[in-house]
Amino acid sequence: MSHHELALILSNAIEQQQFNTALIQVKGLRPVDLADIMSHIEPALAWRLLERLPHRATVYAYLDADIQVQLAREFPRANLARLVSEMPSDERADLYKCLDQEQRDALLPALAQAKREDIRKLAAYEEGTAGALMSSDYATLEASMNVSEALAALRAEAPDAETIYHAYVIDAERKLLGVVSLRALILALPEQQMHSLMVSPPIHCRVTDDQEDVAKAIARYDLIAIPIINENNVLVGIVTHDDAMDVASDEATDDFHKSGGVSTMVGNLKDVSIGLLYRKRVFWLVLLVFGNLFSGAGIAHFEELIAANIVLVFFLPLLVDSGGNAGSQSATLMVRALATGEVVMRDWFSLLGREALVALCLGGTMAVAISAVGYMRGDEVVALVLAMSMMCVVLIGCVIGMSLPFVLNRLGFDPASASAPLITSVCDASGVLIYLFIASRFLALG
Amino acid sequence: MSHHELALILSNAIEQQQFNTALIQVKGLRPVDLADIMSHIEPALAWRLLERLPHRATVYAYLDADIQVQLAREFPRANLARLVSEMPSDERADLYKCLDQEQRDALLPALAQAKREDIRKLAAYEEGTAGALMSSDYATLEASMNVSEALAALRAEAPDAETIYHAYVIDAERKLLGVVSLRALILALPEQQMHSLMVSPPIHCRVTDDQEDVAKAIARYDLIAIPIINENNVLVGIVTHDDAMDVASDEATDDFHKSGGVSTMVGNLKDVSIGLLYRKRVFWLVLLVFGNLFSGAGIAHFEELIAANIVLVFFLPLLVDSGGNAGSQSATLMVRALATGEVVMRDWFSLLGREALVALCLGGTMAVAISAVGYMRGDEVVALVLAMSMMCVVLIGCVIGMSLPFVLNRLGFDPASASAPLITSVCDASGVLIYLFIASRFLALG
Numbered sequence: 001m002s003h004h005e006l007a008l009i010l011s012n013a014i015e016q017q018q019f020n021t022a023l024i025q026v027k028g029l030r031p032v033d034l035a036d037i038m039s040h041i042e043p044a045l046a047w048r049l050l051e052r053l054p055h056r057a058t059v060y061a062y063l064d065a066d067i068q069v070q071l072a073r074e075f076p077r078a079n080l081a082r083l084v085s086e087m088p089s090d091e092r093a094d095l096y097k098c099l100d101q102e103q104r105d106a107l108l109p110a111l112a113q114a115k116r117e118d119i120r121k122l123a124a125y126e127e128g129t130a131g132a133l134m135s136s137d138y139a140t141l142e143a144s145m146n147v148s149e150a151l152a153a154l155r156a157e158a159p160d161a162e163t164i165y166h167a168y169v170i171d172a173e174r175k176l177l178g179v180v181s182l183r184a185l186i187l188a189l190p191e192q193q194m195h196s197l198m199v200s201p202p203i204h205c206r207v208t209d210d211q212e213d214v215a216k217a218i219a220r221y222d223l224i225a226i227p228i229i230n231e232n233n234v235l236v237g238i239v240t241h242d243d244a245m246d247v248a249s250d251e252a253t254d255d256f257h258k259s260g261g262v263s264t265m266v267g268n269l270k271d272v273s274i275g276l277l278y279r280k281r282v283f284w285l286v287l288l289v290f291g292n293l294f295s296g297a298g299i300a301h302f303e304e305l306i307a308a309n310i311v312l313v314f315f316l317p318l319l320v321d322s323g324g325n326a327g328s329q330s331a332t333l334m335v336r337a338l339a340t341g342e343v344v345m346r347d348w349f350s351l352l353g354r355e356a357l358v359a360l361c362l363g364g365t366m367a368v369a370i371s372a373v374g375y376m377r378g379d380e381v382v383a384l385v386l387a388m389s390m391m392c393v394v395l396i397g398c399v400i401g402m403s404l405p406f407v408l409n410r411l412g413f414d415p416a417s418a419s420a421p422l423i424t425s426v427c428d429a430s431g432v433l434i435y436l437f438i439a440s441r442f443l444a445l446g
Numbered sequence: 447m448s449h450h451e452l453a454l455i456l457s458n459a460i461e462q463q464q465f466n467t468a469l470i471q472v473k474g475l476r477p478v479d480l481a482d483i484m485s486h487i488e489p490a491l492a493w494r495l496l497e498r499l500p501h502r503a504t505v506y507a508y509l510d511a512d513i514q515v516q517l518a519r520e521f522p523r524a525n526l527a528r529l530v531s532e533m534p535s536d537e538r539a540d541l542y543k544c545l546d547q548e549q550r551d552a553l554l555p556a557l558a559q560a561k562r563e564d565i566r567k568l569a570a571y572e573e574g575t576a577g578a579l580m581s582s583d584y585a586t587l588e589a590s591m592n593v594s595e596a597l598a599a600l601r602a603e604a605p606d607a608e609t610i611y612h613a614y615v616i617d618a619e620r621k622l623l624g625v626v627s628l629r630a631l632i633l634a635l636p637e638q639q640m641h642s643l644m645v646s647p648p649i650h651c652r653v654t655d656d657q658e659d660v661a662k663a664i665a666r667y668d669l670i671a672i673p674i675i676n677e678n679n680v681l682v683g684i685v686t687h688d689d690a691m692d693v694a695s696d697e698a699t700d701d702f703h704k705s706g707g708v709s710t711m712v713g714n715l716k717d718v719s720i721g722l723l724y725r726k727r728v729f730w731l732v733l734l735v736f737g738n739l740f741s742g743a744g745i746a747h748f749e750e751l752i753a754a755n756i757v758l759v760f761f762l763p764l765l766v767d768s769g770g771n772a773g774s775q776s777a778t779l780m781v782r783a784l785a786t787g788e789v790v791m792r793d794w795f796s797l798l799g800r801e802a803l804v805a806l807c808l809g810g811t812m813a814v815a816i817s818a819v820g821y822m823r824g825d826e827v828v829a830l831v832l833a834m835s836m837m838c839v840v841l842i843g844c845v846i847g848m849s850l851p852f853v854l855n856r857l858g859f860d861p862a863s864a865s866a867p868l869i870t871s872v873c874d875a876s877g878v879l880i881y882l883f884i885a886s887r888f889l890a891l892g
Contacts, residue, residue, distance in 0.1 A: 030649070030667060032666055032667060032668075151632065154632065155632060155633060158629060158632065158633055164629055164632070165611050165628070165629070165670075182611070182628060182632070183604060183610055183611070186597065186600060186601060186604065186610070186628070187601060187604055203476070218691075219688070219691050219692070219695070220478055221476060221478060222478075222688035224611075224670065224687070241670070241687045241688075241691070242665070242668035242687075244691070245664075245665050245687070245690070245691050245694065246665070248691065248694065248695060249665070249694060249698075249786065252694075252695075252698040252702075253782050253786065255702070256698075256701070256702060256705070256778060256781075256782045257778060257779065257782065259702070259705070259706065259778070260705065260774055260775050260777070260778025260779070260866070261771060261774060261775050261778070262775050262778055262779060268783075268788045269779055269780075269783040269788050269789055269797075270783075270788060270789060270793060270796075270797070274800060274803050274804050274807070277779075277800075277804045278804055278807045278808060281772075281775050281804070281808060282807075282808055282811055284771065284775075285768065285771055285772060285775075285808055285811075285812055285840075286811060286812060286815055288764070288767060288768065288771060289764060289768070289812055289815040289816055289819070290815070290819075292761075292763060292764040292767070293819060295763050295764070296760040296761065296763075296764070296819070296823065299759055299760050299763075300760055300823070303756055306756060306759055307753065307756050310749055310752060310753050313745055313752055313759055313762070314742040314745045314746055315738075315742065316759070316762055316763060317738060317741050317742075317745075317762060317763060317766045317874050317877075317878060318734070318735060318738040318741070318742070318874075320763045320766070320767070321734060321738070321766070321767070321770070321870050321871070321874060322731065322734065322735070324767070324870070325707060325730065325731055325734055325866065325867040325870060326727075326731060328706055328707060328866050328867070329706050329707050329708050329727050329730075329731075329867075331706070332702060332703060332705070332706025332707070332708055333703065333706070333708060333715055333723075334715075335702075336699050336702045336703065337714075337715040337716075340695065340699065342714050342715050342716060343715055343716060347716060351715075351716070354720060354723075357720050358720050358723045358724055358727070361720070361724045361728075362724060362727060362728055362731055365728055365731075365732060366731055366732060366735055369732055369735045369736070370735055373735070373736075373739060373742070377742070377746070394731075420706075420771065420774050420866040421771040421774070421775075424767050424770070424771060425767070428763050428764075428767060431763075432763060
């Protein structure tokens with residue numbers, strides 16, 4: 001049965017107050033699937049089933065932010081406070097950020113003091129940092145504990161901890177000393193103490209680190225979770241592998257869009273508004289129009305030449321595109337390599353030389369192809385002009401395309417902004433000028 | 447100290463047989479970092495330090511395939527066999543696939559029967575499938591075991607298992623019954639039995655599933671590992687979260703390259719040869735040259751019109767590019783949405799309508815911009831021609847760009863092959879024809 005169909009059945013059951021029937025229907029479903037189904041049910045109905053679910057807080061946490069906010073409006077204040085208290089701390093803080101002031105004012109007083117402070121603390125970190133990503137639901141141990149004490153402590157902490165597979169050893173000031181895996185605990189002797197079992201110093205990140213770097217650290221060291229410390233080396237949270245995977249995917253989408261000339265966009269493509277799509281795309285397109293004033297001017301400068309040799313016009317789009325396409329390829333390779341860390345800034349010069357060689361090979365191949373076509377349409381002079389132009393255009397396109405990401409990076413922009421449209425507009429003008437300049441040297445004016 | 451510097455110091459120590467000095471130098475380093483350093487040391491030297499490292503098999507497994515193969519040549523057969531036996535089963539199978547026949551023939555007989563069969567089994571699965579990705583080092587339990595028995599079993603299996611945080615409950619035929627988390631075991635009462643503790647049926651994949659789907663399942667359900675079963679529902683392996691993260695990253699890189707008009711490429715961009723780069727890029731570029739024969743023909747058809755109105759040429763590159771750029775944006779959005787599963791095939795029609803609306807808004811804006819420029823260079827007729835052409839070109843570009851990924855998908859190709867260069871070449875011809883056709887209706891022949 002599809003999620004849509006099940007949502008329909010559940011809606012009816014809820015309307016008829018048959019909550020047990022509904023609960024039987026969803027028995028055994030995973031929270032993420034339940035969330036998917038819930039998002040197809042009217043909020044006014046959904047909340048009444050949601051709060052009867054065994055893992056209601058987990059299910060609620062899986063819902064999209066906008067649906068969470070809609071549901072929050074439906075819940076009676078007390079029930080909402082209970083639900084929110086049960087949520088994972090990182091999801092709870094994210095929800096809080098999405099609520100309007102009125103909703104916040106209604107929610108906060110209904111929460112326990114500790115939860116209130118936790119929300120305020122987590123919500124205060126800047127978006128995109130480790131602090132904004134981390135959870136405060138982690139398990140801690142003391143260095144002096146032995147294995148039996150540690151296991152007992154973990155049993156006590158398990159209900160509230162995102163993971164107990166990594167536990168963090170801290171001192172009296174909550175400074176991070178080391179990490180102990182549950183695997184090590186299970187294999188150790190009962191009387192062994194944590195300071196002999198723990199890995200120290202542990203791999204960690206700082207609250208101010210970019211969330212992308214946190215994800216990279218988790219991926220590089222194959223971690224289940226990574227501890228996050230503040231400027232005083234005090235343990236303040238953890239980021240788990242599943243959150244890291246989401247971050248990596250979002251960052252990839254972001255780079256993907258930028259390289260295609262679409263500005264950063266959040267939300268499911270099916271749901272985003274036409275207005276948003278328009279705003280995210282219009283910038284580069286209009287920029288190109290004005291960037292093109294230069295190529296237009298270039299063409300105007302060679303007006304008589306063109307008038308006398310209309311054959312030149314046949315190949316204008318091709319030569320202009322070739323530079324842009326070769327450049328986009330170079331930029332694509334560099335942008336991704338910079339994003340994955342395969343390549344760093346200081347590699348630019350060494351890569352530039354190799355890129356130039358590749359460009360000459362590519363340009364040469366294309367020169368052969370285009371001059372063959374040119375000879376058919378025009379004569380051997382045209383063929384020669386086309387071949388030379390193609391070589392130069394491709395070479396310049398590649399050099400621009402591979403350098404732009406580095407330049408943008410150096411200037412503090414995201415290298416992924418070296419988008420196909422940007423490179424096209426940059427290569428257009430140069431392509432036109434090169435082509436017509438070379439032509440003017442070899443072809444007579446009418 | 448940088449990894450390069452450390453590698454230099456270690457090389458000297460090894461040459462002078464000072465292995466203890468070397469081992470002290472690398473004490474406390476993580477395996478992945480050690481592997482990074484090892485890859486900067488001459489294989490002839492590196493292997494002698496490597497086999498003295500505490501986690502030598504883990505470090506070796508982190509090395510790039512080509513370096514693994516080089517080192518394999520240096521190791522005495524017996525030492526290599528010992529090292530390979532200690533490797534994680536999935537990494538071991540991957541290494542085996544990279545060895546040449548001679549190396550394989552040398553290695554296999556030196557391995558224990560069980561390892562030999564394990565290698566043969568894992569290496570037999572097709573690349574890109576769950577089978578080729580999975581590890582056979584997983585922990586299993588019996589449904590009748592109680593918690594104390596289960597914990598004892600896990601202690602025994604731990605040294606060889608990739609993870610003991612998820613253990614898989616199987617029957618006498620090794621059919622997968624359920625999954626038990628170590629967390630649940632720690633919290634349960636000693637006499638509780640597995641069939642009451644296990645989650646059943648567990649989320650799982652089949653050996654023949656695409657590795658991308660395995661990664662998606664792990665991400666969706668926030669799993670530490672996912673069990674892989676064969677056609678008889680027999681448990682044959684697991685895929686862990688860290689491998690899933692690598693797969694997701696590789697697939698993203700792959701799509702990224704394809705969208706930029708670069709064919710699938712493996713290996714670090716810094717290391718790949720110029721020849722490979724050339725081969726991976728030349729296809730789309732040359733294709734474009736011949737695709738452009740059409741736009742050239744189109745221009746030839748309108749030769750007199752152009753000769754009589756050279757002003758048209760000024761805007762030719764711009765109009766041609768605009769369609770391609772708008773189209774690339776649409777394709778970029780669709781390709782990524784299809785890859786992340788945000789959008790599925792049946793969404794095509796509903797998205798097409800919305801895309802057309804966005805295209806009209808974008809085209810309208812750009813029409814205003816270009817007609818302003820056109821009015822300056824030409825007259826109001828030229829401005830009108832440019833505005834109308836821009837609207838049509840952008841509209842068609844967007845429709846092609848957003849539809850192409852779906853078409854390719856339907857035809858069994860990777861939607862990411864709807865690359866910027868491909869769309870550019872498709873939009874070129876149409877753009878030229880639309881522009882010159884509209885112009886021919888409004889502008890007089892000389």
